[in-house]
Amino acid sequence: DTEVTQTPKHLVMGMTNKKSLKCEQHMGHRAMYWYKQKAKKPPELMFVYSYEKLSINESVPSRFSPECPNSSLLNLHLHALQPEDSALYLCASSPMFSLADSYEQYFGPGTRLTVT
Amino acid sequence: RKEVEQDPGPFNVPEGATVAFNCTYSNSASQSFFWYRQDCRKEPKLLMSVYSSGNEDGRFTAQLNRASQYISLLIRDSKLSDSATYLCVVNRFGGAAGNKLTFGGGTRVLVKP
Numbered sequence: 019d020t021e022v023t024q025t026p027k028h029l030v031m032g033m034t035n036k037k038s039l040k041c042e043q044h045m046g047h048r049a050m051y052w053y054k055q056k057a058k059k060p061p062e063l064m065f066v067y068s069y070e071k072l073s074i075n076e077s078v079p080s081r082f083s084p085e086c087p088n089s090s091l092l093n094l095h096l097h098a099l100q101p102e103d104s105a106l107y108l109c110a111s112s113p114m115f116s117l118a119d120s121y122e123q124y125f126g127p128g129t130r131l132t133v134t
Numbered sequence: 135r136k137e138v139e140q141d142p143g144p145f146n147v148p149e150g151a152t153v154a155f156n157c158t159y160s161n162s163a164s165q166s167f168f169w170y171r172q173d174c175r176k177e178p179k180l181l182m183s184v185y186s187s188g189n190e191d192g193r194f195t196a197q198l199n200r201a202s203q204y205i206s207l208l209i210r211d212s213k214l215s216d217s218a219t220y221l222c223v224v225n226r227f228g229g230a231a232g233n234k235l236t237f238g239g240g241t242r243v244l245v246k247p
Binding site: 049051059060061063066074106108112121122123124125126127128130 | 166168178179221225233234235237238239240
């Protein structure tokens, strides 16, 4: 099973709202990722969690706040977003160690976020 | 210069034909390589990892040339369902920090009857 699930599928929020995106995987992967993807562009890495600790923050504005409650769950808390933050937010997971030295990442279906 | 570069296409391919395209990467420390496909408004899906010896999965063949720093993907006997954007992805293993994927801009393939 290579499934990563994300909720909600779609989210519309105002600039003063607080909302959260959720991601879950049960593949035993100990690395989890948040990406942002704008239309006709490739995904851009936002955050990496390894062993439930934040290991990479790609200079993301503080209005995005990630959280990893346990090894299967990853949240992205949103507050005071701007219209330009509208995008597809993708979660991914990967093993930390691979005999094949490959480290494939598996993506969830994404949350399509619209900020009004 | 972008770290991973791809011809954006589109490659218009007659059904049943063969299509091939490349991707170049600039960081020689890159350790693993992948092709993902992405359909419109969907998530990227892993198509195949790319190994130094080259590898084949059904109608798909991937090659890696570390000396020239490029990766290729060849699709034989193209099907209408192969129409998608193909993302070249390069990984730098970050150790305990996790893995950092860098995506190319994607190559759009349109298979036509």
